Amino acid sequence: MLKVVRRFSRLCYLCILSSLWLIAAMMLSGKVPTASAATLSADDGPNPCTGAYHKPAFGSTVVVNSGEVICSNLTSFGSTVIIRGDVIGDVVAFGGDVVIAGDVDGNVMLYSGNVTLQDSAHVNGDIHLCGGRWLHGSDAQLHGSVIDCTHTVSKLVLGDGSLEFHFWSLLTWVALGVLLTSLLPEHVMLVRTTARNKLRRSLVLGMLSILLAPAILAVLVALIIPIPLAILIAIVLIAAWALGTISVGWLIGEYIVRIVSPQHNTRVLQVVVGLTVLVLAGSLPYIGWLVILGAGLLGLGAVFLSRFGTRLYSQPKQPLPM
Template identity: 25%
Template sequence: MQIRRFSVLLLLCVLLSIQPAFAFTSYDGEGDMEILQQIDDDVYAAGGNLQINSDINGDLVVTGGTITINGDISGDLIAAGGTIAIRGNIADDVRIAAGKLTISGNIGDDVIAGCGQIILEENATIGGDLTAGTDKAYLYGDVAGDVSGNFGNIILGGNVAGEVDVDTNKIQTLPDATIQGETITSTDRYAGQTESDENGYGFMDTVFWLLRYIMLLLTGWIILYLATNSIEDMTFHLTDKPIHKTIAGLLSLLGIVMGSIALTVTVIGIPLALLLFLILVFMLYCARIIAGLWLGKKLFELLGRTTTRWREMAVGIFILLLLGSIPYIGWIVYMVATLLSTGAIYYLLKEKVRHRPA
């Protein structure tokens, strides 16, 4: 069992070091998963081919190669995958990162998507705004709010109740399409840049922020599943001796970096240097996950509510990313959270080594 867990953690390190948007698509190999019974709770799933064929009374967070959602979701949908098809109804917001997204059902609120291709089929509806970055968009359904973002090519065939404010190479409006607000298009800026990007807070920043959140969230759930007791212990004692832990975290990170550099001097040491680098990446992710879980726990304590550690982590990581996005001081938040949590990891490992049987 210990070997199996170590193998999974090592694979996770490799995936995190590569840093693609869909790093966890192959986490469960080519395994398929199908949900057939109604679930009255939030659902977090990962696999090769995912079929959601029942209703979910909660949020759905999912990543996979091919994702098909046939049931209705009463909460939000957060998904990352190669091909995603939404055939059921989503009551709230949708956040998508995919190669191809097809929407056949009804979305209750906003949709934010970063995709190669988006298809909003006829009779499908989006109850709020559609904000997207995509090469091709075929919008045959209705959008109750605004349409904005970066579109290589866009075809409008349905009704847009708000404005159409897009950066696009080509926009085609079909005879049956109606746009009730103003239509604003631009090709003056380079691909992927919006006006607000010039100040660093544009649409693509939002997309990358969303992808970072999904990556951290999925990583956190996997690590929490594999090492629940250790993560809980580090979170509980995170603020004990904060100065000592911050210093320990700084020295630990510097030690790993210096060790990696020293090992690259020889050919034999390069594999060990790579291993240290993967450990460094893994520790940085763990540090943010521990800090996020701590923030989530504190928030729910202040609200006087009890909930699951999974929800605490989801909320806490969200807050951590928001704090880290604040201009000028965000990097300080990240630095303190990372060093303090890394120090907590160091102290836990030190304690385990000290009490290990001889």
């Protein structure tokens, strides 16, 4: 049994690591500075570019000042983007607002954020909104269309369509994760610590809970009288699954942010990144369900071991960071 659990946990880790490559592909696919801008500047005279963004921004305010010409795509996570100069490329923002008072020669794509076009704004491309809205001044110019993905489609497709990115699922999990970690940070922290320190035991307990729960609920429903108790148990299981999944997502996000952007290693960013990875990994064909199931079972077992995050199951090797 332990060998099976060990292999199962290793497979979950491999799936999570592979999803990191998918996020990198999502940020780079279609978001690499195009050769047309370089060719245009070379034919028309001196290169007007004054800079480029080769890495995404995490949690900080990104400002393109007046007179600057950025010849690259601009990608941000949880950041406010202010453009007063020129951007030759796409502007992509996850969980942040974009304010444009200059020129953007490319598309503007926002996921759970708002875009504001001031009177001096010129956008030569489309605006894609997923869970946000756009405001514009009377003199702002948009040479393209405003596409609301929440009204036209319920999912975003990456590449050739083999990976489905469910926007509403991501938005729900991220919102719930930020809410729980803000209101009950100690409880989520204790569940997360239990999942990390007692991985095998948490997985086994999560599996046993899922296997036994249907039988217990069926018996209670058959008895008729304890039906409210059966409903209560079902609600408790759903709440435990959600709390455990968010805790595992926070654990994954902490690892990723610590490696990718240690200078912006905040709790909110860890939760957003970790749950985004889980949702993306869960959208993988064939093995996506295995990732979600593994994370859920691990979190469920950790929730029960820590008694819903009210006690520390085992003494940590180092103080718990909040």
